[in-house]
Amino acid sequence: xxxxxxxxxxxxxxxxxxxxxxxxxxxxxxxxxxxxxxxxxxxxxxxxxxxxxxxxxxxxxxxxxxxxxxxxxxxxxxxxxxxxxxxxxxxxxxxxxxxxxxxxxxxxxxxxxxxxxxxxxxxxxxxxxxxxx
Amino acid sequence: xxxxxxxxxxxxxxxxxxxxxxxxxxxxxxxxxxxxxxxxxxxxxxxxxxxxxxxxxxxxxxxxxxxxxxxxxxxxxxxxxxxxxxxxxxxxxxxxxxxxxxxxxxxxxxxxxxxxxxxxxxxxxxxxxxxxx
Numbered sequence: 534x535x536x537x538x539x540x541x542x543x544x545x546x547x548x549x550x551x552x553x554x555x556x557x558x559x560x561x562x563x564x565x566x567x568x569x570x571x572x573x574x575x576x577x578x579x580x581x582x583x584x585x586x587x588x589x590x591x592x593x594x595x596x597x598x599x600x601x602x603x604x605x606x607x608x609x610x611x612x613x614x615x616x617x618x619x620x621x622x623x624x625x626x627x628x629x630x631x632x633x634x635x636x637x638x639x640x641x642x643x644x645x646x647x648x649x650x651x652x653x654x655x656x657x658x659x660x661x662x663x664x665x666x
Numbered sequence: 667x668x669x670x671x672x673x674x675x676x677x678x679x680x681x682x683x684x685x686x687x688x689x690x691x692x693x694x695x696x697x698x699x700x701x702x703x704x705x706x707x708x709x710x711x712x713x714x715x716x717x718x719x720x721x722x723x724x725x726x727x728x729x730x731x732x733x734x735x736x737x738x739x740x741x742x743x744x745x746x747x748x749x750x751x752x753x754x755x756x757x758x759x760x761x762x763x764x765x766x767x768x769x770x771x772x773x774x775x776x777x778x779x780x781x782x783x784x785x786x787x788x789x790x791x792x793x794x795x796x797x798x799x
Contacts, residue, residue: 550739552685552732554695562687562695564730565794566743597697599685606683606736607768610699635740661698 535657537571540665541611544600545571548634551600553578555589563589568631569600575654576613579628582621582649590617596655602665609664615655624650668790670704673798674744677733678704681767684733686711688722696722701764702733708787709746712761715754715782723750729788735798742797748788757783 537545545551551569554562563585570577576598580586590596594617601610625641628650632641644650670678678684684702687695696718703710709731713719723729727750734743758774761783765774777783 550734552697554687554697554730556693556695560689560693561728561747562689562730563747564685564687564697564732564745566732566734566739566745595694597687597695599697599699601683601699603739606699612697612699614694614696 535660537574537576537611537613537657537660538666541660541662542571542573544602544611544665545569545576547602549600549603551578551598553586554597555586556593556595557589558592567598568635569598570627570631572654575656576615577627577655578653579624579631580651580653582651586653587619587651590619590653594618596653598655610662611665612661613655613657614659615657618654618656620652620654621649622652624652627652668793670707670744670746670790670793671799674793674795675704675706677735677744677798678702678709680735682733682736684711684731686719687730688719689726689728690722691725700731701768702731703760703764705787708789709748710760710788711786712757712764713784713786715784719786720752720784723752723786727751729786731788743795744798745794746788746790747792748790751787751789753785753787754782755785757785760785
């Protein structure tokens, strides 16, 4: 397992968007922006049951996430590749936490009736970075 | 072939960073930030002979690029999946054009002796977007 430095973890803690890539059933890359987070070791994002990312990761857990500093994208980046674990436990609380960070709202305003939120935790196997030591 | 709207093309023309994903030989996703461009139909970025992206794309040309507006990442995004064509012709002029856009410099300042720059042109097969109509 590769280890994030404190500065790299801070980039995932800050109000910076990530881009996550999962693999379609034909193996092609599927990439979307996500709100990101970390517990200091794993990289976290939040999705929902039935979304493409969730379906892809249940079939093939390999995933990558890239983050750049939102206030100066030229200054560096961190790219993490690893394997995802999906958990429904705490999923709604986690999307609320992300809504607070990214929208400044206490509750995620887009939750649909019956929507099942999923925390995705990525154990870093490879970490590439530039400018973020 | 999917077609970019004018607003989507403008996002690739503007000073916004992209994240490009290629596939390693084991099929896992390899993602890095890139300077991006478009000719109005294809999505372009620039790499060099010997880089991971170049080596991956020679073996498997499937690729994705995501771009968010740098000045307001919450406002939307465009995600393009397609197949890459690599060309060395005009590669140095193209990285100079990108250096002008991203660094404000007439010439790409990091070119190494003997470095062979490559234009990657992606024909969009799928375009997903939010907020960028």
